[in-house]
Amino acid sequence: MMKSFIHSNDSAMVSGLLVVVLTISAAYTIIVSLYSILLSTDNTQDSINTGSLHTPLARDELQSGAVLASSSSSSLYSPSSQSSSSHISNVKIAITSQQHVHGVAGQFVKIKGSISNTNPNEPVKGGIGYISLVDIGEKIPVDLEDWSAQKGLYIPSIAPGQTLPLEWDVRLVKAGLYTVDIFFNSEGDFTSPPSTSSKIFLEVSPKLNLNPGNVLPVAFGVPAVLMTIFGAINYTRGRKMGIYK
Amino acid sequence: MLELFHREVSGSFYSWHGAAWVVAASFIFSLVAYLLLTDMELSLLDQGEMLFTLAEVIIALAIVMSAASASSIISSEIESGTFESLLLTPIAHRQIAIQKLLSVLVIWALLYAVSVPYLLVLASGTNLGPAAVFYVGLYGTILVIGVSLLSLVFSVKMKSSKNSIMTALMVVLILLAPSLFFATSLKKTEFGLALENVNPVSHAINSLDSVLVDNEKMIFQQVNHIWPIIGFTLVCTLVFMIFTKHFEVKGADQ
Numbered sequence: 001m002m003k004s005f006i007h008s009n010d011s012a013m014v015s016g017l018l019v020v021v022l023t024i025s026a027a028y029t030i031i032v033s034l035y036s037i038l039l040s041t042d043n044t045q046d047s048i049n050t051g052s053l054h055t056p057l058a059r060d061e062l063q064s065g066a067v068l069a070s071s072s073s074s075s076l077y078s079p080s081s082q083s084s085s086s087h088i089s090n091v092k093i094a095i096t097s098q099q100h101v102h103g104v105a106g107q108f109v110k111i112k113g114s115i116s117n118t119n120p121n122e123p124v125k126g127g128i129g130y131i132s133l134v135d136i137g138e139k140i141p142v143d144l145e146d147w148s149a150q151k152g153l154y155i156p157s158i159a160p161g162q163t164l165p166l167e168w169d170v171r172l173v174k175a176g177l178y179t180v181d182i183f184f185n186s187e188g189d190f191t192s193p194p195s196t197s198s199k200i201f202l203e204v205s206p207k208l209n210l211n212p213g214n215v216l217p218v219a220f221g222v223p224a225v226l227m228t229i230f231g232a233i234n235y236t237r238g239r240k241m242g243i244y245k
Numbered sequence: 246m247l248e249l250f251h252r253e254v255s256g257s258f259y260s261w262h263g264a265a266w267v268v269a270a271s272f273i274f275s276l277v278a279y280l281l282l283t284d285m286e287l288s289l290l291d292q293g294e295m296l297f298t299l300a301e302v303i304i305a306l307a308i309v310m311s312a313a314s315a316s317s318i319i320s321s322e323i324e325s326g327t328f329e330s331l332l333l334t335p336i337a338h339r340q341i342a343i344q345k346l347l348s349v350l351v352i353w354a355l356l357y358a359v360s361v362p363y364l365l366v367l368a369s370g371t372n373l374g375p376a377a378v379f380y381v382g383l384y385g386t387i388l389v390i391g392v393s394l395l396s397l398v399f400s401v402k403m404k405s406s407k408n409s410i411m412t413a414l415m416v417v418l419i420l421l422a423p424s425l426f427f428a429t430s431l432k433k434t435e436f437g438l439a440l441e442n443v444n445p446v447s448h449a450i451n452s453l454d455s456v457l458v459d460n461e462k463m464i465f466q467q468v469n470h471i472w473p474i475i476g477f478t479l480v481c482t483l484v485f486m487i488f489t490k491h492f493e494v495k496g497a498d499q
Binding site: 108145171173216227 | 258264267268272273274275276278279282283291292293294361362363364367369429458459460
């Protein structure tokens with residue numbers, strides 16, 4: 001009688017716990033789903049309002065991304081003064097850092113450029129400035145994920161005759177020959193090609209981190225020391241207990 | 246005051262077998278470090294990437310080990326019939342749980358101590374060593390506390406080591422999944438981003454990436470990652486406080 005009562009209590013406890021776990025899982029799923037929906041709604045509204053097509057992630061990267069004289073760009077931003085007929089051909093991108101960069105894998109290099117509005121009368125509508133990396137040896141474009149935390153930047157507008165500095169910190173991940181280009185894509189303009197800079201040639205030498213002299217004492221030493229310590233403790237206890245004479 | 250804690254710790258390391266996991270963990274770290282620094286292809290990786298890889302291994306191993314250990318710490322006593330006698334001692338029930346938890350944290354402390362030489366040797370020649378040691382210690386400690394608190398609750402309530410270990414490991418796998426198993430493209434979808442935003446382990450791994458690969462070592466640059474991890478541990482503490490207030494005196498086989 002008592003046993004079955006405890007059994008039923010046990011089952012009730014397990015069932016209760018399962019209900020709690022399932023409720024937490026359901027709540028978690030709902031939170032994640034709602035968050036996803038909120039993100040997508042926010043993104044859609046943003047795209048409608050500004051005409052930008054980038055994702056929230058890209059937007060975050062853009063905002064925290066490459067170095068631009070943010071004070072000057074924000075002070076220059078005035079939607080009312082923007083002309084819908086601003087032409088991409090008025091934009092000129094120049095490289096201000098070295099055209100040939102040599103580095104060793106693991107090293108950070110700076111890619112510097114400037115973007116100018118060559119039209120003295122009309123401002124250039126906002127857009128995205130970004131860099132593109134191409135592996136010449138492999139003949140493939142390279143995903144910038146590991147190369148630069150700063151992928152691009154949103155420029156609200158460029159005033160007539162204004163030049164804005166651009167700068168990217170790029171980490172040289174893999175040895176090889178690369179080209180880097182700076183692009184500017186005007187927002188809402190789906191017909192014009194992007195403005196591009198001239199190419200920067202990037203030559204990355206390999207850095208072999210072969211360091212067996214350094215790692216070997218640790219890789220073999222730590223397990224050996226641990227085995228010695230625990231072996232000694234075990235032996236001492238064994239002697240006290242009379243296992244080892 | 247901490248008799249139970251002392252008994253747990255000395256019991257864990259009483260025999261050679263009890264400490265075998267430390268040696269096994271050191272072999273894993275040795276293998277990873279040795280391969281990273283001697284394999285021709287792997288040694289082409291930047292040192293930051295190497296450190297990040299090892300940091301991921303340390304954090305993942307710490308979470309799995311603490312979950313496995315904490316989820317069986319009370320249920321094993323219930324199964325072996327020694328829990329009733331433990332409850333007869335004049336130690337408050339929550340104190341028993343806390344002292345058991347402290348003994349699990351010793352496992353993490355030991356694992357962390359063993360991992361430090363490996364982190365330092367991989368960071369040799371860079372200025373990433375102190376940052377690697379600090380952030381792995383910080384995230385490892387907070388996550389291990391959180392996961393151990395939750396696993397201990399499973400152990401208390403399920404009363405069966407098999408069930409509690411399986412449940413704890415499932416939770417750990419769910420926590421580790423976005424960082425270890427999701428492809429980059431999946432992580433960048435809105436679902437992936439949302440999942441990573443609510444997952445404390447993802448925050449820890451992403452922060453380590455930011456510190457060791459992107460060289461963002463300052464603590465204020467990592468605040469956005471640190472708070473969610475602390476929040477997770479606080480929630481686990483709340484669950485722990487609720488479920489360990491009182492233990493029931495009955496065995497799993499009754």
